Amino acid sequence: MPNDPLPPRAGEIRFPLDPGALPGDARLVFIGRLRTPWTSRADCPRNGRLSEAICTVEVDAPYRSALPGVDRASHLILLYWMHEARRDLAVQAPRHNVHPVPRGTFCVRSPVRPNPIALSAVELLGCDFAAGTLRVRGLDCLNGTPLLDIKPYFPSVDSRPDATVAE
Amino acid sequence: MPNDPLPPRAGEIRFPLDPGALPGDARLVFIGRLRTPWTSRADCPRNGRLSEAICTVEVDAPYRSALPGVDRASHLILLYWMHEARRDLAVQAPRHNVHPVPRGTFCVRSPVRPNPIALSAVELLGCDFAAGTLRVRGLDCLNGTPLLDIKPYFPSVDSRPDATVAE
Numbered sequence: 307m308p309n310d311p312l313p314p315r316a317g318e319i320r321f322p323l324d325p326g327a328l329p330g331d332a333r334l335v336f337i338g339r340l341r342t343p344w345t346s347r348a349d350c351p352r353n354g355r356l357s358e359a360i361c362t363v364e365v366d367a368p369y370r371s372a373l374p375g376v377d378r379a380s381h382l383i384l385l386y387w388m389h390e391a392r393r394d395l396a397v398q399a400p401r402h403n404v405h406p407v408p409r410g411t412f413c414v415r416s417p418v419r420p421n422p423i424a425l426s427a428v429e430l431l432g433c434d435f436a437a438g439t440l441r442v443r444g445l446d447c448l449n450g451t452p453l454l455d456i457k458p459y460f461p462s463v464d465s466r467p468d469a470t471v472a473e
Numbered sequence: 474m475p476n477d478p479l480p481p482r483a484g485e486i487r488f489p490l491d492p493g494a495l496p497g498d499a500r501l502v503f504i505g506r507l508r509t510p511w512t513s514r515a516d517c518p519r520n521g522r523l524s525e526a527i528c529t530v531e532v533d534a535p536y537r538s539a540l541p542g543v544d545r546a547s548h549l550i551l552l553y554w555m556h557e558a559r560r561d562l563a564v565q566a567p568r569h570n571v572h573p574v575p576r577g578t579f580c581v582r583s584p585v586r587p588n589p590i591a592l593s594a595v596e597l598l599g600c601d602f603a604a605g606t607l608r609v610r611g612l613d614c615l616n617g618t619p620l621l622d623i624k625p626y627f628p629s630v631d632s633r634p635d636a637t638v639a640e
């Protein structure tokens with residue numbers, strides 16, 4: 307249900323415009339999709355670290371020539387498009403929020419945001435470059451979610467173990 | 474120079490299509506921009522951890538209501554659009570590559586990719602919610618780079634200190 311027209315939940319606030327209804331400033335191409343065990347949003351784990359599920363990244367044929375060597379990295383960052391997410395909420399009450407108070411969209415990791423791009427740092431378990439598939443652990447999204455990008459995870463820049471988040 | 478028409482460097486290979494010339498599958502809105510000290514690509518640091526520069530995130534007025542509370546996180550993930558990057562290379566020789574051999578686009582963090590979305594995990598130093606500005610350390614991009622998203626950095630899911638990358 308893209309750009310879900312349902313009224314906001316209690317305490318939620320919309321942006322003064324709906325980003326999903328704007329003509330947009332740049333265009334994305336879908337380069338593949340993610341195969342996961344989850345076929346409804348209610349089934350998806352709160353985050354990928356809470357699941358041991360092995361998922362498959364399917365890269366479409368025109369983009370497979372960019373894959374060889376990706377297995378030099380033990381972990382990858384996947385960017386994907388949360389195609390079922392509405393985009394119009396400024397303050398929201400995510401289903402998985404451990405805190406009951408609605409929060410600013412930029413304070414949560416919910417798929418609902420002006421540009422519904424999600425990222426996961428996943429463990430790379432195996433590759434078939436000819437078939438354009440990667441086996442990974444650490445995803446949390448719906449089966450069939452469109453893939454936007456694959457990047458190597460560099461612990462020297464991406465890992466911030468001292469980061470903190472107050473409740 | 475978007476989608477730079479220059480011929481590839483030695484060893485570089487193009488995709489069979491130019492993703493930047495396709496009609497696209499989804500549309501992005503720019504929600505602000507990044508103010509950095511760097512005005513040419515040659516000046517940008519190789520990555521944000523190599524710079525102590527304090528940069529400013531400018532969030533446009535319609536999106537500022539989603540900011541309050543963002544300072545509960547000590548670090549943020551910023552997603553931004555590398556607006557000067559070509560999108561058509563499958564194998565590339567990035568300027569900053571420490572290895573002299575051209576590599577698959579999904580094996581490097583260069584801005585050149587089918588969807589030129591970059592991410593940085595930055596340290597949050599200060600906020601002015603009314604003005605829509607955040608002061609951060611850890612960026613590496615051109616001044617004026619369009620902003621796509623702001624997310625809290627959650628070390629429990631985003632930090633993978635044991636990740637490795639072979640040279």
